[in-house]
Amino acid sequence: MVDENYDVIIIGSGPGGSSTATLLQKRGVKCLLLEKNNKVGGKMASVDTNGYGYDLFPHGQVPMIGSAFEPIFEELGVRDEFVPALLPDDPRKVITLCYRRGDKKEYKKVVQTQAMADPQPFFDLWDLEEDEKAASVKIMTEMITMTDEQIHDYDEMTMQEWLAERDCPSALYNYMGFHANASLAEPIDLVAASEQILIMKHMMLQGGGGQYKGGFGTLSNVMCREFEKNGGTLIKNCKVDKINIVDGTVTGVDTPQGTFNAPVVVSSAGLQPTILKLCGKDHFDKKYVNYIRSLVPGWAFTSVTYFLSEPVMDTGMYVMYSDDSWLDTPRYESVKDGNIPDEVILFMVNHNFYDEDAAPGGQQVLVSGTVCSADPEAKEIEDLWKVMDKQMVDQFPEIMKVCERQEYMGPKDIANLTRDSVIKGHGGECVGLAQIVGQCGRHKPSSDAPINGLYIAGADAGSKGMGTHQSALSGTGVARMVQNYLRCRARIR
Numbered sequence: 015m016v017d018e019n020y021d022v023i024i025i026g027s028g029p030g031g032s033s034t035a036t037l038l039q040k041r042g043v044k045c046l047l048l049e050k051n052n053k054v055g056g057k058m059a060s061v062d063t064n065g066y067g068y069d070l071f072p073h074g075q076v077p078m079i080g081s082a083f084e085p086i087f088e089e090l091g092v093r094d095e096f097v098p099a100l101l102p103d104d105p106r107k108v109i110t111l112c113y114r115r116g117d118k119k120e121y122k123k124v125v126q127t128q129a130m131a132d133p134q135p136f137f138d139l140w141d142l143e144e145d146e147k148a149a150s151v152k153i154m155t156e157m158i159t160m161t162d163e164q165i166h167d168y169d170e171m172t173m174q175e176w177l178a179e180r181d182c183p184s185a186l187y188n189y190m191g192f193h194a195n196a197s198l199a200e201p202i203d204l205v206a207a208s209e210q211i212l213i214m215k216h217m218m219l220q221g222g223g224g225q226y227k228g229g230f231g232t233l234s235n236v237m238c239r240e241f242e243k244n245g246g247t248l249i250k251n252c253k254v255d256k257i258n259i260v261d262g263t264v265t266g267v268d269t270p271q272g273t274f275n276a277p278v279v280v281s282s283a284g285l286q287p288t289i290l291k292l293c294g295k296d297h298f299d300k301k302y303v304n305y306i307r308s309l310v311p312g313w314a315f316t317s318v319t320y321f322l323s324e325p326v327m328d329t330g331m332y333v334m335y336s337d338d339s340w341l342d343t344p345r346y347e348s349v350k351d352g353n354i355p356d357e358v359i360l361f362m363v364n365h366n367f368y369d370e371d372a373a374p375g376g377q378q379v380l381v382s383g384t385v386c387s388a389d390p391e392a393k394e395i396e397d398l399w400k401v402m403d404k405q406m407v408d409q410f411p412e413i414m415k416v417c418e419r420q421e422y423m424g425p426k427d428i429a430n431l432t433r434d435s436v437i438k439g440h441g442g443e444c445v446g447l448a449q450i451v452g453q454c455g456r457h458k459p460s461s462d463a464p465i466n467g468l469y470i471a472g473a474d475a476g477s478k479g480m481g482t483h484q485s486a487l488s489g490t491g492v493a494r495m496v497q498n499y500l501r502c503r504a505r506i507r
């Protein structure tokens with residue numbers, strides 16, 4: 015196997031890498047997919063063990079209709095296996111929204127059928143006056159009626175700036191602050207308005223909070239299974255140490271298992287780790303290296319998974335925030351300085367709602383998370399777990415009464431599972447590079463790296479939207495680019 019030559023080597027089997035690999039292989043391109051872990055899926059990997067099937071980290075699919083995975087499954091001929099465990103018109107109560115206004119002591123809870131489809135639950139939650147309702151509807155309508163081109167007009171503006179130009183009720187502003195944290199792992203004062211508006215539009219028109227039976231990891235499992243079925247070679251537990259480059263052209267990769275050769279390498283190991291570590295900065299001009307170094311990573315999520323002896327939660331998702339708990343840059347800096355807040359935002363997925371087999375013998379598994387720094391060495395993570403647990407005891411005492419054990423994860427675990435920390439404080443990113451002004455839309459890093467035959471797939475390059483969706487879109491785009499490159503190369507030779 016080591017002596018074999020491939021057309022393309024793909025590094026990493028998260029949504030970016032597995033979508034590129036499986037599409038190329040299906041189209042007759044001979045591929046090798048290398049994954050450093052013993053399981054595929056990257057950040058969207060699911061646990062499938064001892065009768066449990068749940069995501070390692072809390073995930074929700076946005077958009078639910080028109081997700082980037084759908085055409086991939088279609089092309090692979092396994093459309094029937096693309097089975098979202100929730101449809102946008104599901105009549106059940108799907109989401110529990112918990113919110114505390116700044117001037118109130120108690121959280122208020124409402125349940126709703128589907129995210130954003132109907133504003134009334136939000137109006138009930140926020141206690142809006144009639145004029146505030148009208149102002150909120152006006153802003154939301156503006157967001158969902160914009161064309162993609164109009165949305166890109168706001169690439170250079172933060173969401174905070176965009177809202178400041180409108181008559182935005184404070185309850186809606188606070189919700190958007192929470193939403194920037196929960197859906198993009200960014201602060202409202204940095205996130206690009208174009209990116210947040212696009213995601214709001216997706217949620218409102220195409221549905222938000224989708225899940226899959228067995229968890230999101232099922233998607234990578236199917237894409238990798240089809241990859242192998244179509245003749246692709248997948249090697250797990252194989253960490254790429256180096257991308258080999260000769261005279262400005264890719265020749266293959268070095269791994270502990272040997273050297274593999276190919277004229278094309280697609281990396282989903284993260285843009286910064288790929289350029290600065292796997293390739294090495296000496297292959298690029300100084301300006302590009304400085305640009306890569308200057309890119310800002312997104313924030314992370316710490317997560318707590320609760321294993322319950324009996325089912326007590328009945329909606330699929332729980333979101334909790336207050337006017338004081340979502341983080342903008344000053345609040346985030348304060349947490350980093352060790353000022354641990356009394357309350358945090360929470361986003362929790364109840365896997366049993368989507369999948370009766372999520373936990374064995376009538377048990378329940380809940381995956382909960384809150385936003386935090388991406389620094390694998392961040393000191394505040396353990397304290398944030400304590401706040402998360404306390405908030406659960408206060409707000410959902412029924413959970414803690416039957417909770418048999420908890421599992422805690424943070425940016426260190428995300429970095430170990432996915433990308434190397436090549437710049438101090440980076441590595442544990444939730445999505446990838448931050449979706450902030452200067453790094454989105456027209457300014458999104460390109461998937462086509464300035465080395466012949468080197469491409470970047472995944473959340474860091476070439477696409478837009480929410481994490482898994484944009485990663486699969488990026489992978490789809492890279493598959494097309496690679497085919498063009500190989501065709502041109504064949505013509506020249």
Ligand SMILES: Cc1cc2nc3c(=O)[nH]c(=O)nc-3n(C[C@H](O)[C@H](O)[C@H](O)COP(=O)(O)OP(=O)(O)OC[C@H]3O[C@@H](n4cnc5c(N)ncnc54)[C@H](O)[C@@H]3O)c2cc1C
Nearest residue numbers: 026028030050056057071073074254283315472473481482
């Ligand atoms: C806590 C949390 C919550 C999230 N919530 C959501 C959500 O609700 N909705 C949503 O859409 N997205 C969500 N995301 C984001 C989403 O999971 C990511 O944006 C997406 O998985 C990124 O895909 P990727 O292919 O770019 O990278 P990754 O998923 O990071 O995959 C990269 C792969 O490359 C492998 N790799 C890295 N280096 C090497 C190497 N040197 N050699 C071999 N293999 C290597 C890694 O092991 C990994 O498998 C969440 C993520 C986290 C962590």
